[in-house]
Amino acid sequence: MANTEDMAAARDLTLSSDAALVVAIGRWREDALAEAYRRHAGAVYALARRLLNDPTLAEEVVQEVFLRIWDSPEKFDPERGSLRSYLLAQCHGRSVDLIRSEQSRRNRELKDHRQQAEAGYDIEHEVWDLTVAEHVRDAITGLPTEERRAIELAYLGGHTYREVAVLLDQPEGTVKSRIRAGLRRMRGGLAEAGVGAQ
Amino acid sequence: MTAAPRHAEIEDLLGAYALDSVEPAERELVDQHLSSCAKCRAEVAEHREVAALLAHSGAPAPEGLWDRIAGALEDGEPPDLQLRPVLPFAGRPAPAPASRWRQGSWGTRAAGMVLAAAAAVIAVMGVQLVDQDRRLDQMSALLELDALDRAYQAAVSMPGSEVVEVTSFDGSLASQAVITDDGSAYLQASTLPPLPDGRTYQLWGDVGDRAVSLGVLGADPKVVRFEVSEQFLGLALTEEEEPGVTVTQQPILAYGPLHDD
Numbered sequence: 001m002a003n004t005e006d007m008a009a010a011r012d013l014t015l016s017s018d019a020a021l022v023v024a025i026g027r028w029r030e031d032a033l034a035e036a037y038r039r040h041a042g043a044v045y046a047l048a049r050r051l052l053n054d055p056t057l058a059e060e061v062v063q064e065v066f067l068r069i070w071d072s073p074e075k076f077d078p079e080r081g082s083l084r085s086y087l088l089a090q091c092h093g094r095s096v097d098l099i100r101s102e103q104s105r106r107n108r109e110l111k112d113h114r115q116q117a118e119a120g121y122d123i124e125h126e127v128w129d130l131t132v133a134e135h136v137r138d139a140i141t142g143l144p145t146e147e148r149r150a151i152e153l154a155y156l157g158g159h160t161y162r163e164v165a166v167l168l169d170q171p172e173g174t175v176k177s178r179i180r181a182g183l184r185r186m187r188g189g190l191a192e193a194g195v196g197a198q
Numbered sequence: 199m200t201a202a203p204r205h206a207e208i209e210d211l212l213g214a215y216a217l218d219s220v221e222p223a224e225r226e227l228v229d230q231h232l233s234s235c236a237k238c239r240a241e242v243a244e245h246r247e248v249a250a251l252l253a254h255s256g257a258p259a260p261e262g263l264w265d266r267i268a269g270a271l272e273d274g275e276p277p278d279l280q281l282r283p284v285l286p287f288a289g290r291p292a293p294a295p296a297s298r299w300r301q302g303s304w305g306t307r308a309a310g311m312v313l314a315a316a317a318a319v320i321a322v323m324g325v326q327l328v329d330q331d332r333r334l335d336q337m338s339a340l341l342e343l344d345a346l347d348r349a350y351q352a353a354v355s356m357p358g359s360e361v362v363e364v365t366s367f368d369g370s371l372a373s374q375a376v377i378t379d380d381g382s383a384y385l386q387a388s389t390l391p392p393l394p395d396g397r398t399y400q401l402w403g404d405v406g407d408r409a410v411s412l413g414v415l416g417a418d419p420k421v422v423r424f425e426v427s428e429q430f431l432g433l434a435l436t437e438e439e440e441p442g443v444t445v446t447q448q449p450i451l452a453y454g455p456l457h458d459d
Contacts, residue, residue, distance in 0.1 A: 017348075019347075030268065030271060033267075033271070034264065034268070037259075037264055037267065041258065041259035041263070041264070042258045042259050043250075043253045044253075044259070045259035045260065045263070046253065047253040055260070059259075059260060059263050059266075062259055062263060062267075063263065063266060063267050063270065066267050067267065067270055067271075070271060078347065079347065079388050079420055080239065080240075080243040081243040081244075081246055081247050082247060082250065084250050085243075085246045085247045085249070085250035086246075088246075088249070088250045088253050089216075089218075089246050089249075089250075092217070092218050092249070093218050096218040136251050136252070140252075151217070151252075154214060154217045154219035155217045155219075155249055155252060156252070158218070159219065160214075160219050160220065160221060161214040161219045161220065162221065164219070173210075175214075176210055176211060176213070176214050177210060177213075179213035179214045179217065179219065180209075180210065180211075180212055180213025180214070180245075181213070182213070183213045183216070183217075183244075183245045183248050183249070184213075184245075186248050187244055187245075187247075187248050190248070190251070195251070
């Protein structure tokens with residue numbers, strides 16, 4: 001009996017919305033956390049690794065992110081975005097904190113990213129899902145180069161917009177506005193293509 | 199006059215903020231602003247959704263990582279709800295006059311320590327139980343919100359539904375209501391800025407010569423369900439003192455006309 005109940009519960013979870021999953025996590029259901037992990041841990045790990053350039057540190061960040069949602073599921077507000085973007089934002093914030101607390105790593109990365117900025121290559125190779133990859137790539141390549149570079153250095157390089165301004169040799173205010181304008185432009189492009197930044 | 203940054207200055211930071219790309223002092227400024235500006239909160243959420251699309255999943259996370267996470271969960275297990283009586287030692291504690299405490303004989307000191315430990319255990323468990331209650335409350339609120347949100351979405355896409363824009367005259371406040379064929383209706387109120395403590399939004403049906411209360415929405419409403427009848431000409435929002443009123447004396451904050459079909 002318990003088996004069929006367990007199976008039904010597991011089936012429910014795999015079909016659950018992210019919000020329902022988080023509700024189950026709130027009820028201390030480890031299988032719900034496991035399902036959230038199954039859905040999103042790959043992306044969370046890849047982002048941490050991309051930012052930190054250190055697999056061990058990246059694993060620690062992933063662990064922290066999932067333990068945090070286990071401890072405080074109520075901090076996720078489904079009205080304010082998807083679980084994936086919430087977990088990635090947590091991961092990004094934590095990784096960036098780590099980067100910024102390590103100046104030597106930082107200096108090394110600044111150099112790496114200066115080279116990348118010069119090469120003008122990055123985010124179009126970082127798209128997560130083949131079904132939306134094409135649209136996301138279109139949205140990225142549709143951006144003016146300066147906006148694209150500012151976003152990739154800020155998001156995937158973990159730089160502040162002031163650092164981005166130095167790297168790109170542009171005024172800080174311009175970079176700040178370009179990041180925002182680029183994100184809005186991408187959202188517009190994706191919405192037109194029917195890709196949910198839901 | 200205030201030294202607070204203008205709305206436009208904060209808005210300009212929202213993209214960089216969403217990507218963790220602002221300085222700590224700026225982050226604090228934006229955090230402060232977001233606590234009272236639903237529009238900017240929504241914009242940050244949108245930026246984060248876009249950023250999430252840029253994150254690459256590629257391969258699954260490394261093997262063994264889940265096992266370590268699952269192993270670490272034991273610390274966060276729910277507390278045992280069966281509080282066992284804590285009787286630290288057999289028999290009753292010996293009377294402990296102040297002089298004896300000060301002497302600090304082992305017997306009484308140990309008894310004191312055990313009692314203190316027992317009290318601490320009870321206190322900790324009490325806190326955990328309160329925490330768990332709060333967590334469950336928040337979870338059921340979340341579940342309810344999720345259900346309401348889905349009901350709202352479903353109503354929007356239902357044939358025959360009417361979408362009503364409830365907006366202020368200057369356009370600074372806007373929320374959307376959807377009214378289904380059978381008269382059940384939902385207001386997406388999460389776009390309204392939160393009100394201070396003791397204040398609440400209230401929704402009204404305009405019947406021409408008076409307003410009929412459709413619901414007290416609270417200070418920071420999300421999706422709310424209500425019923426409309428054919429006699430309503432429009433929907434109106436006011437701000438009232440908690441717990442709401444039966445007849446409003448307040449100006450209308452936002453209004454949405456209903457169209458007959």
